[in-house]
Amino acid sequence: MTTLPDRPHTALLVIDVQKGVVASAHDRDGVIANIGTLIERARAENVPVIWVQHSDEELQRGSESWEYVPELVRRDDEPLVHKTYGDSFEDTDLEARLAERGVGRLVVTGAQTDACIRSTLHGAIVRGYDATLVGDAHTTEDLSAYGAPPPEQVIAHTNLYWKWQSAPGRSGGTVDTKEVSFAAGQ
Numbered sequence: 001m002t003t004l005p006d007r008p009h010t011a012l013l014v015i016d017v018q019k020g021v022v023a024s025a026h027d028r029d030g031v032i033a034n035i036g037t038l039i040e041r042a043r044a045e046n047v048p049v050i051w052v053q054h055s056d057e058e059l060q061r062g063s064e065s066w067e068y069v070p071e072l073v074r075r076d077d078e079p080l081v082h083k084t085y086g087d088s089f090e091d092t093d094l095e096a097r098l099a100e101r102g103v104g105r106l107v108v109t110g111a112q113t114d115a116c117i118r119s120t121l122h123g124a125i126v127r128g129y130d131a132t133l134v135g136d137a138h139t140t141e142d143l144s145a146y147g148a149p150p151p152e153q154v155i156a157h158t159n160l161y162w163k164w165q166s167a168p169g170r171s172g173g174t175v176d177t178k179e180v181s182f183a184a185g186q
Helices: 028-044 094-100 113-126 151-163
Strands: 009-015 049-054 080-083 103-111 130-139
Touching: 009 028, 009 113, 028 049, 028 103, 028 130, 049 094, 049 113, 080 094, 094 103, 103 113, 113 130, 113 151, 130 151
Parallel strands: 009 049, 009 103, 049 080, 103 130
Antiparallel strands: none
């Protein structure tokens, strides 16, 4: 359904599951376990796993907090995209990595729900991709001290509104880990 011609494949995006990003995240261990399950399934089905890693003034490249969590280990042949903006496409080589693999559909996981996950989902749809959010494989920290809803509400709201997201020739959608299909057109 993607509007990108000759892009029949799906990729799993693992966004910012870094020590400093998920240290105090809601259901950290459960979300990481679900992402781990999806990584194993993607690898078994020869689906590309694309890793995204954020850096900024608070998350210094090369620091311990910048590193991916030890539970998730990237293989050398799996692309790593470095970013400095919320949208994983913005000023990165993500588009080139997806194009060379013929990817037109993304399965999105990671952190933070209310920042990089939302930005990347919208960035994908705008650029012509189908983008499926895995509802139990993304998380955020508690920012209620700053006026945000509690993290479980942020996650639930994002899952709700992305479930019906679409644009001409493109679709969104929200599914749980057990419902993820990497097959084309799913």
